[in-house]
Amino acid sequence: MQTARNVAIVLGLALIVAVVPGGDAAAETILVALSMAFLAAIAWAAAGFYRSRSLTFDAMPDSRRAILFGSVGAIALLLVGFEEFRSWGGGVLVWIALMAAAIAAIFVVWRDANSH
Known part of the structure; x- marks a missing residue:
């Protein structure tokens, strides 16, 4: 019912x-x-995560922090610009490749930060 x-x-x-x-x-x-x-x-949620892990972010080398924040920014831009990528042939494949690269970069930085 x-x-x-x-x-x-x-x-x-x-x-x-x-x-x-x-x-x-x-x-x-x-x-x-x-x-x-x-x-x-x-x-x-991201702001709360950043605040709770601020010491980890501060302890990272500048190059790793730049990769992390650049990747997060790239993901934000990719989400916003999805329609632009979808409007031309092969754009979705490029979008997927860029998204995978940004996620992989975040994973590498995370793995490096947690390996010490």
Whole structure:
């Protein structure tokens, strides 16, 4: 019974989006708000992680810290610019390669920081 109720709620919301004038814009607005809230939660968690491990970051050599922060920045730019990569042939493969390189760099810095 609860599943049927949940399905009815989802179908009702879909009907509202499809039938009501401006429903598309409202749905897009809600989606953007949820995306921004999700990204804000990620940023908050990252800031808390940085604060709790600040001594580890301060003890890293400047070159390793630059690689770490550069990789995090590259990931942020790749997430924001995904649509640009998707718009041309082979862009998704380049995006995946760059994302893999940034993640690998973070892993190497993490492994180096925890090996001593």
